[in-house]
Amino acid sequence: MTTERLGKQLRFITEIDKLKTQLRQTVLTDASRRENSAEHSWHVTVMAVLLHEHADCGDIDVFRVARMLLVHDIVEIDAGDTFCYDEEGAKDKRARETQAADRIFALLPADQAEEIRGLWDEFEERRTPEARFAAALDRLQPLLHNACTDGEAWRKHGVRADRVLSHNEHIREGSRSLWAYAEQLIHDAVARGILAE
Amino acid sequence: MTTERLGKQLRFITEIDKLKTQLRQTVLTDASRRENSAEHSWHVTVMAVLLHEHADCGDIDVFRVARMLLVHDIVEIDAGDTFCYDEEGAKDKRARETQAADRIFALLPADQAEEIRGLWDEFEERRTPEARFAAALDRLQPLLHNACTDGEAWRKHGVRADRVLSHNEHIREGSRSLWAYAEQLIHDAVARGILAE
Numbered sequence: 313m314t315t316e317r318l319g320k321q322l323r324f325i326t327e328i329d330k331l332k333t334q335l336r337q338t339v340l341t342d343a344s345r346r347e348n349s350a351e352h353s354w355h356v357t358v359m360a361v362l363l364h365e366h367a368d369c370g371d372i373d374v375f376r377v378a379r380m381l382l383v384h385d386i387v388e389i390d391a392g393d394t395f396c397y398d399e400e401g402a403k404d405k406r407a408r409e410t411q412a413a414d415r416i417f418a419l420l421p422a423d424q425a426e427e428i429r430g431l432w433d434e435f436e437e438r439r440t441p442e443a444r445f446a447a448a449l450d451r452l453q454p455l456l457h458n459a460c461t462d463g464e465a466w467r468k469h470g471v472r473a474d475r476v477l478s479h480n481e482h483i484r485e486g487s488r489s490l491w492a493y494a495e496q497l498i499h500d501a502v503a504r505g506i507l508a509e
Numbered sequence: 510m511t512t513e514r515l516g517k518q519l520r521f522i523t524e525i526d527k528l529k530t531q532l533r534q535t536v537l538t539d540a541s542r543r544e545n546s547a548e549h550s551w552h553v554t555v556m557a558v559l560l561h562e563h564a565d566c567g568d569i570d571v572f573r574v575a576r577m578l579l580v581h582d583i584v585e586i587d588a589g590d591t592f593c594y595d596e597e598g599a600k601d602k603r604a605r606e607t608q609a610a611d612r613i614f615a616l617l618p619a620d621q622a623e624e625i626r627g628l629w630d631e632f633e634e635r636r637t638p639e640a641r642f643a644a645a646l647d648r649l650q651p652l653l654h655n656a657c658t659d660g661e662a663w664r665k666h667g668v669r670a671d672r673v674l675s676h677n678e679h680i681r682e683g684s685r686s687l688w689a690y691a692e693q694l695i696h697d698a699v700a701r702g703i704l705a706e
Contacts, residue, residue: 318690321559326653328555329538332548341526351529354551358525358579362518362621375572382555424559456523493515 317421324419330389337395337469338453341460349385349393352453357381359449366487369441380435380446383428387412396454396479397471409436438485448486452494455480459497463506472508473498514618521616527586534592534666535650538657546582546590549650554578556646563684566638577632577643580625584609593651593676594668606633635682645683649691652677656694660703669705670695 332350339346357378364374385393390412394401413432417425434443455476458466466476476498484491501507528547535544557574564574582590587609591598610629614622631640652673655663663673673695681688698704 318563318686322653322690325552325556325559326538326657329552329654329657332537332544332552333539333541340529341523342530344530347529348548350548350551351545354547354554354579355522355526355529357551357554359522361576361579362522362617366515375575378572378575379558382551382558420559456519457526460523460526489515493519 367445445486448483564642642683645680
């Protein structure tokens with residue numbers, strides 16, 4: 313617990329403040345402005361605390377899910393937010409984000425750099441029950457925002473129901489009950505005319 | 510795990526989106542705008558994950574600290590953010606926030622309403638090691654922002670060093686090493702002329 317160690321930790325903590333200026337395509341539920349990735353990260357982490365009983369794997373490590381969600385978007389500080397329906401941006405997303413992870417996590421003391429990088433890799437790979445559940449929440453949250461704002465982000469980008477269904481289908485990998493809810497939400501959105509068929 | 514239960518959980522999750530529009534006096538480290546309470550909550554929760562080794566009580570429950578920090582400001586949705594150097598606002602802060610807690614947490618299923626209310630009460634009372642450490646981080650974070658922005662919030666509100674020292678002194682209750690850092694930061698701010706003596 314040297315001053316050098318604390319200095320590195322605080323350097324990282326100051327750096328990640330930049331995530332608050334990284335805008336997503338999702339708008340707030342009152343449609344007043346676009347959401348940023350820091351407040352989104354808070355929102356999905358609270359969701360993990362409250363919704364973990366819906367994870368299909370019963371003995372899930374909720375704190376691990378929470379830690380993944382706290383750090384899952386930090387790479388956007390360098391790589392930017394790639395809209396989930398942006399096929400062009402998706403092509404080099406992985407390369408841009410890996411480079412960002414290499415720089416940003418390395419600000420931390422070596423052991424913590426490794427720990428946080430491990431959480432980010434785990435989230436991206438979606439192989440563990442915790443990562444699958446975290447990814448499910450990360451997808452569900454913008455659906456809730458779209459439902460609250462008459463499909464603001466969907467309409468702005470001309471996204472259609474089949475793409476929303478296929479893009480979000482892996483909510484099912486983390487939680488069948490949340491997927492049942494999400495599917496209903498999407499069908500309702502079509503019925504309400506806020507999502508094109 | 511009935512639909513009614515999930516409905517209540519999602520009702521709460523949608524409601525707390527409003528915390529993203531609740532502005533604090535602190536500005537972002539690039540001084541571009543005021544910080545909101547949702548992104549602040551994310552920031553201090555990441556700090557808990559990274560800085561828990563500095564807690565004076567060794568066997569601290571870090572997930573408990575994190576959960577307290579995730580929900581500690583939700584009452585501001587109704588009660589507003591009371592600036593920490595606002596003596597007038599401080600008078601009825603507790604009453605306003607208790608009323609807010611009564612309404613907002615009650616949106617959740619009863620067991621979770623009780624759990625989250627318990628976390629908020631624990632944070633406010635600062636009696637457990639976890640609550641003391643959480644409160645220390647909640648104080649340290651705006652100090653870092655002030656140091657990055659030439660004391661923007663301090664100067665705007667004419668706050669002087671003695672009040673900053675006395676207000677933040679309970680960082681020491683959670684972590685002597687973080688308090689040593691904070692004290693130095695405050696003294697440096699005076700030396701740099703960004704905080705009035």
